[in-house]
Amino acid sequence: MMDTLNYLLTGFGVALTPANLMIAAMGGFIGTMVGMLPGLGPINGVAILMPLAFALHLPPETALILLAAVYMGCEYGGRISSILLNVPGDAGAIMTALDGFPMAKKGMAGVALSISAWSSFVGSLIATIGIVLFAPLLARWALAFGPAEYFALMCFAFACITGLMGDAPMKAVLAAVIGLSLSTIGLDSNSGVYRFTGDNLHLSDGIQFIVVVIGVFSISEILLMLELHHSSDGILKVTGRTLFSFKELMYTRWTVLRSAAMGFVVGVLPGAGATIASAMAYSTEKRLAGSSGTFGEGDIRGVAAPEAANNASAAGSFVPMLTLGVPGSGTTAVMVGALSLYNITPGPALFSQNPTLVWGLIASLFVANLMLLVINIPMVGVFTRVLRLPNWVLVPGILAVSAVGVYSVHATTFDLMLMSAFGVVGFLLRKQGVPMAPLILGFVLGDMMEQNLRRALSITNGELGILIESPISKGLWLGAVAMVVLPPLMRMLTQRRSVNG
Numbered sequence: 325m326m327d328t329l330n331y332l333l334t335g336f337g338v339a340l341t342p343a344n345l346m347i348a349a350m351g352g353f354i355g356t357m358v359g360m361l362p363g364l365g366p367i368n369g370v371a372i373l374m375p376l377a378f379a380l381h382l383p384p385e386t387a388l389i390l391l392a393a394v395y396m397g398c399e400y401g402g403r404i405s406s407i408l409l410n411v412p413g414d415a416g417a418i419m420t421a422l423d424g425f426p427m428a429k430k431g432m433a434g435v436a437l438s439i440s441a442w443s444s445f446v447g448s449l450i451a452t453i454g455i456v457l458f459a460p461l462l463a464r465w466a467l468a469f470g471p472a473e474y475f476a477l478m479c480f481a482f483a484c485i486t487g488l489m490g491d492a493p494m495k496a497v498l499a500a501v502i503g504l505s506l507s508t509i510g511l512d513s514n515s516g517v518y519r520f521t522g523d524n525l526h527l528s529d530g531i532q533f534i535v536v537v538i539g540v541f542s543i544s545e546i547l548l549m550l551e552l553h554h555s556s557d558g559i560l561k562v563t564g565r566t567l568f569s570f571k572e573l574m575y576t577r578w579t580v581l582r583s584a585a586m587g588f589v590v591g592v593l594p595g596a597g598a599t600i601a602s603a604m605a606y607s608t609e610k611r612l613a614g615s616s617g618t619f620g621e622g623d624i625r626g627v628a629a630p631e632a633a634n635n636a637s638a639a640g641s642f643v644p645m646l647t648l649g650v651p652g653s654g655t656t657a658v659m660v661g662a663l664s665l666y667n668i669t670p671g672p673a674l675f676s677q678n679p680t681l682v683w684g685l686i687a688s689l690f691v692a693n694l695m696l697l698v699i700n701i702p703m704v705g706v707f708t709r710v711l712r713l714p715n716w717v718l719v720p721g722i723l724a725v726s727a728v729g730v731y732s733v734h735a736t737t738f739d740l741m742l743m744s745a746f747g748v749v750g751f752l753l754r755k756q757g758v759p760m761a762p763l764i765l766g767f768v769l770g771d772m773m774e775q776n777l778r779r780a781l782s783i784t785n786g787e788l789g790i791l792i793e794s795p796i797s798k799g800l801w802l803g804a805v806a807m808v809v810l811p812p813l814m815r816m817l818t819q820r821r822s823v824n825g
Contacts, residue, residue: 332456335683339691344389344684347382348692351390353699355397359414360405361729366398366414366638366655374662384666385684391662392642392685393692395655396448399598399638400696403440403631404707408433409722411542415533415768416598416634418761419606421541423619423626430622433708434566439576439624440631441700442568447584447632448693451639454588455686459643469593471779472790476800477593478773481600481765483804484607496762499753503766506531507774514778526738535730535743536767540760542726543747546719548754566704568624576628579609587633591640598634599768603761605633607807639689645670646682 338344351373358369370391377387402417407424420440427436469477482500509520510530521527583605590601609629610619619626638655645656649671663670668678675682730743750760777791784790792798 328456331679331683332687334680335685335687336690338385338680338684339389339687344386344688345691347386347390348393348688349695349699351393352397352400352692352696355394355399356401356404356696356699357397358394359398359401361725366395366402367658369394369398370655370658370662374658374665377662378665384663384668385681387662387666388659388681388685389688389692391659392688393695395638395659396635396689396692397696398655399448399635400441400444400700402634403444403627404437407436407440407627408707409542410545411722411726412537412764414598415537415764416602416630416637418537418599418764419602419630419634420627422606422759422761423621423623426620426622427624427627432565432622434704435568435572435624436627437704437707438566438701439568439572440627441697441704442573443576443580443583443628443631444635444700445693445697446580447587447634447636448639448689450581450584451588451591451636452686452689452693455639455643455646455689459647465592468794468796470794471776471783473794473796473800474593474776475773475780475791476797476804477600478769478776480800480804480807481603481769483807484604495756495758499758499760499763500766503763503768504770504773506536506767507770513775526734526736526742530771531742531767532730532733532739533768534733535739536746537764538726538730539743539746540750540753540763542722543743544750544754544760546723547747547751549719566708567701572624576625579625579628580632583609583629583632584636587636588640590633591637592643598637599765601633601637602630603765605629642685642689646674646685647671649674 339348354373355366355369358372359366373391373394377390382390398414399416402412402414403420403424405411406417406421407428410421410425412418412421424436424440427433507530509527510518511528512519518528586605586608587598587601590604591598606619606626606629609625610617613619613623613625617623617625641656645660649660649669660670668674668681726743727740730739733739753763754760780790781787792801
């Protein structure tokens, strides 16, 4: 333990140099700005900055500090457009929109933004402490997850999703199935066969995530605005309060701590990511709240839970990268590429061969996280001014940002037309009360789910027993069954008691 503390102090010596502090602050600010733009997200933010870091001949520890700060900043920034415009900045911010946007419509946009910044801070802080204390142990645990365990984890995540609609889980299941179906379009990576493309060249590599998320969230939201608001007044109310109260802080404290712990554990698993972490945290808190919750209508816990989880997951993804050399997320995969530019190979030997780099990065996570809190809380008032814009400015603005984000992927008008089609379908589904979050989660997780199922079955030549063979798989399957079966049973028992009472 003393050795760990000494290494961490050495790391702070690296992270707290004036040059690295300035780099961390700059990276955090750039990351926040990139994160709030729909469709860019942390992978693009880090990928854009990586060549710059190498071109400026930054030392490897400074380059890694810059990229890590951009990563954390993007996770912070993704919530801004989710809460203000109901347009998630990235997949991890989808769940934040479910209660963040209703809070904004109630005039509590500032409270939602500030509590999300605080939850993000606590989530990242707990996860970074977890890296310091448990990184080698958690890395060995993550190795126990094979294809069968990952498939069971995906099924558990989908079982959690059914709880997102409360008394109408079948609508959530329908949305998830639509998302899963969309994920099968494109080239089958196993057989090399084009599936469900209709011989359209533009669909050969599948439908891009940004096209779906912008369509069903942004474009459908614009259509709802046009349907419901015909005046030139601002769409949403804005109140003077831009900071959460002490009562709200205490009300969400256990939600934040539980979600941070859950997000960190999920983040340690290579490939699981913030999407699963935020969905599981949100659905867990919704179930724990029971009838006392107002999830989906502007419950502050519905903002705190996914924000704590996805930021904890982002920090947790550094564990497999640093200890095993296995990227824990798409963003850390880009960072592994950055290390390769410096001829540095992450893995078990990195802690002993280059401790200055590793512990400087870990210490910088503490520093960057604090900087992001200091940057974001005062900026809440600036962000909420977006809501004061009249419809005739805000609607075209959202549409322009959305179109640019989609067009930048392949530079084709086909993607713009596909985005519009998804917008109309999303609008019609939302009119029928079908939630969009399960659809997006189904689309994001579908490919990973299919690939892990195929890998697991290829190991045993098609024997299904491998899916329930390990203790981890059994535990996840039992959890999935419990998530599906217990809520209806609890509702039935509650109804019987009320009738008998």
